[in-house]
Amino acid sequence: MAEKENIVGEGRKKATIWNLFFLNIGFIITLINGVLIIPLYLHYMDGAVYGAWLATGNVLTWITIVDPGVAGVLLQRVSYALGEKNEKELGLAISSGILIAIVLFILSIIVGYGLSYFIGSIANIDMHYRSDIVKAFRIALWGTSFSLLADTFRNIILAWHKTKLHGILLYSCIVAANIVTVVLLVLKFGVYALAYSSLFLGLSILLFAITCTCILLKRNKIKLAFQFTYFKSFSKVFVFTFSSNLFETLAANIDLIIVSRYIGSKAVAVLDLSRRPLRIVSGLANNITISMLPSLPHLFGANEKEKIRIVIMRIWTILLWVAGFIICGFILFSANLTENWVGKQFWIGNSNNIILCTSFLLLSIGYNLSNITLSMGHIKSNSLISMARSIAYVVLLLVLSKVLGMTGVLLAFLIPTLILIAYYPKKVFRKANLSAQNLKELIHESLLTGIIVAGCILISYSFKYHLSWFGLIGFSALYSVVFLVLLFSLSKRFRGELNIAVGVFTVKAKAIVQLLLPSF
Structure with missing residues (x-):
């Protein structure tokens, strides 16, 4: 098992460093999107239409409640099993996680389409562009659902410590989706530019995640297996994770409503x-x-x-x-x-x-x-x-x-x-x-x-x-x-950590110098 793991995974330290690097890249991309992309929305799209789109975005967020946290649980189970070198646990956990994720994907589509018939009245969208908003919502719904399903496969990749590959492909998809948004806005797609961009992002991430997962399983000769008793045990934990996710989402989205009601909209x-x-x-x-x-x-x-x-x-x-x-x-x-x-x-x-x-x-x-x-x-x-x-x-x-x-x-x-x-x-x-x-x-x-x-x-x-x-x-x-x-x-602890960091940096710097200037 150790030999297989070395083929597909990086060491714990390297995996953590690459994951931290790409998390911070994501932080930067989020800031850039907030500064550069939003003005383009308002330039190529009517402000009222964009506001209506934002309102539907809240509904898409509520749809994600159907996910009880399968991806996070699977990440912990698979990574833990890899540490134990337990191949049987790997096959059972991955099979159970993927099966549950597929069921939740179908459920999110059904719930989303049901809500789409009421989205106009829920968000109080003007009748002049309500039809376009509903159609765009249904397109974006597929993107959101694909992303939910992709999270399960992405976390299998992360559990194998393939954080560099994961980061490169994930943020390449995100950058490509931003390019799609800009191009479609310039081509006068209006609110559909945002919907198709969401669809592109969710589908592209899902395809790369499934492909990488299949390669990992094949290289490591992991056999997927279904066992009802294990599936039942695996599923029990989602009663708690679903409840936790539900209450967290409610708490996160209700505070501003309460403030507006009891203190005022300015507050x-x-x-x-x-x-x-x-x-x-x-x-x-x-x-x-x-x-x-x-x-x-x-x-x-x-x-x-x-x-x-x-x-x-x-x-x-x-x-x-x-x-x-x-x-x-x-x-x-x-x-x-x-x-x-x-x-x-x-x-x-x-x-x-x-x-x-x-x-x-x-x-x-x-x-x-x-x-x-x-x-x-x-x-x-x-x-x-x-x-x-x-x-x-x-x-x-x-x-x-x-x-x-x-x-x-x-x-x-x-x-x-x-x-x-x-x-x-x-x-x-x-x-x-x-x-x-x-x-x-x-x-x-x-x-x-x-x-x-x-x-x-x-x-x-x-x-x-x-x-x-x-x-x-x-x-x-x-x-x-x-x-x-x-x-x-x-x-004293800080000085010790600083000395370790300086030592590591010095060794790396010397290695780079020797690589570039071997005669130096």
Whole structure:
């Protein structure tokens, strides 16, 4: 099995590095699309038509609820089985996952077509272009459903640590889909340009994912097999993942509606614009464990205890540093960012911003640690914790928004994150067999990060400063240097990780020089 694995897969370290690289490429592409492509939409398409299309996009998002998280569960099961070198488990898991994914694909098409007959009234679309929007919706529905099905096959590829191939093909499809969008817009396809682009993207990703999966299975001589008892056991977990996905989607899409109802429509824009940059950038911290989802289950499946301890400590401490760096930056500069970006009338206020930043700091820590327990196979408990947090958020949102207004909304977001902090650190510490010395290091790094955050909060209350874009960039660079100097001065762990990174870079640089200049 080890010999087969070497043929198709990269090492855990390389797989993680390539996955992290392409996740950040995706982050950049998303930002570029938001800046460059949307103005083209509005140039070649009537604004009202585009608004109607966006409304149907929310319905497409709701259709994805039919997926209980098959792809994510399959990634964990396949990668874990590879770590155990369990070929029988591989065949059974892949067969069961693909079968369920096909059923969900058919279900999403049926549900989507049913909703398409009511989409006009649901989204209150003008009769002048309702017919075009409905037709475009049905085309895009196929693209969304193809993408859902493709996720299952893509995660099989990722489980085999083929992250470089996966990233190249995935983002090639995304770039090609953007080109299709632009070409069709120029050719006056209007809203159909967006629909056909979605169809092209979903179908192209599905075709490449199926092709790569078939090659992997053939090269490794993995025999697909169906066993009803295994299928039944495999399917049981989806009761929890489906419920978790359902409650998460409801919670994520209901908060702005509640804010609009109880506080006002202006508050919706203030909340959304104030948290959007923080939500996007904090995603970079989440990429730490997302990039490792193909390799972590493999590590746990192999049961390499010392490597597990080293890797978990590295993830945990780097997470504290990265999340702390991002959050402190937003505590100090969010007011100036908002003012330069959309205007000071959309600034949420310093105290509310601190609550928001604290929430995202705790959420980032809890989310990344939950990915570790997910990789260990604790899918049921993760789903239950996610459901508890989502339910608590909605209940607190209904109560606190009436009493405390915007501050209540933010507290409703903050308080449920404490559920994550109360559960996951203890769980990860115990399951990863961390030592007492490891605990001391984690406490030290947590306190250090907390002290720096507290210092930034104090600065935000003590000094009022108005920075232009140029000043914001300059002071952000200065802040970055100060933050790194503090870590270097006060954290032995940080100095150790930095020495390792410098050593690896030096070795790689020497190898490149010798390759390019062998006589040097």
